Amino acid sequence: MKHNEEYELSRQMSLNEVRAYMICNFDRSLNVTTLAAMANLSPSYFGDSFKKAYGQSVMDYVTSLRINHAKRLLRETDMKLRDIAKTIGYSDEFYFSRKFKKKVGVSPSAYEKVSERKVAVYSPSLLGHLVVLGIIPVAAPLDAKWTPYYYQQYQQQIAVHLKAVETPWNDDDQEIMLLAAKPDIVISHIELPETTKQCLSTHGIDVLTLQSSSWREQLREVANYTGKEAACDSWIAFYEAKAAAIRADLQSMLKQDKFAIIRLYRDSIHLYNNKGMKELLCDDLQLSLVEEETEPCNRPITLEQLASLDPERILLFVCLDESTRLSWLTLQHHSLWRGLRAVQNGYLYPLPSNPWYEYSPVAMNRMLDEMLLMVTGKSPNEIQGVVHGAPFLGEL
Secondary structure, eight states: OOGGGGSOTTSOOOHHHHHHHHHHOTTSOOOHHHHHHHTTOOHHHHHHHHHHHHSSOHHHHHHHHHHHHHHHHHHHOOOOHHHHHHHHTOSOHHHHHHHHHHHHSSOHHHHHHHOOOOEEESOHHHHHHHGGGTOOOSEEEOOTTTSHHHHHHHTTTOSEEEOSOSOOTTOHHHHHHHHHHOOSEEEESSOOOHHHHHHHHHTTOEEEEOOOSSHHHHHHHHHHHHTOHHHHHHHHHHHHHHHHHHHHHHHHHHTTOEEEEEEEETTEEEEEEOHHHHIIIIIISOOEESSOOSSOEEEEEOHHHHHHHOOSEEEEEEOOSHHHHHHHHHHTTOHHHHTSHHHHTTOEEEOOHHHHTOOSHHHHHHHHHHHHHHHHOOOGGGGOOTTTTOGGGGGO
């Protein structure tokens, strides 16, 4: 099932919605006139607006979607060229081959022979980038305790389980395990030590160091390098549509309610947010925090200060050590805590570190689901699919 079926084609669509429709329906017969009608624009004005917004003509964009999808099928399946052509919307395999060579520079058969590359990552968050693109790495951090979500999903599919830490570059055991996996490339979100890069290069392993700071742009970097552009566009379009739907659900209930994100550590209360939470709450869901922080923060505040802020809703992290737990049990009996509006009204939402401390497409999607369930009581299960809420991904 494709998520584009939810679009209401009878109403006027924005340019971005038409683009999302194209992403999801590139295998159908598409033309400028039909697409322009969806936006209630003339074909010429629609074509000019589309090229100005996205840097490509309408039909060049459709061709790019089709060819990028063909790349994936060539790499990951044994489909015949005529079947690939039909799958991406071309009835003539020879026409498809000409289009492919013009776009890629080599014929489909030549591309098929050299395209597949084995990928490894050291960071759990980058595993959350790969899987939404349909890439299963040959080596990645997996641990039943520290990365339970990925462990449960991929323990059988990922051959080498590295330690579930972010920067183990000076760990000889990790290096041995990584080399045993024989990847063609290691993807990293930090600059690796020169000695590490030299070691990897000696073994014929390339390194892709991501330059972007946002998960969307990081995902595009990985997609561009691995030929997964179509999967990337489709996943981001899916996420944006889902976020918009959940945003509407939340705002109808929350009105002007403000959130405080609180982290308890030992006997201290901290006003907290991280990059993923900030983007999710303020940008994607357009919710309000009691104090807008431009950067991630973990700022100590007193209970009296929290009481003066008196947020309507609280997202709460409680560290798992014994000292913090005892402080939390004590805090619940304090009159100032019990007097908070969020506590009195039952709008206190305890959060686990997983996925709320992770910054990746998978984590952001899971946090969307959790916000919907916590605030509205609506189960997200009905819209989840084979890969973390993206039912269309299996069809890309």
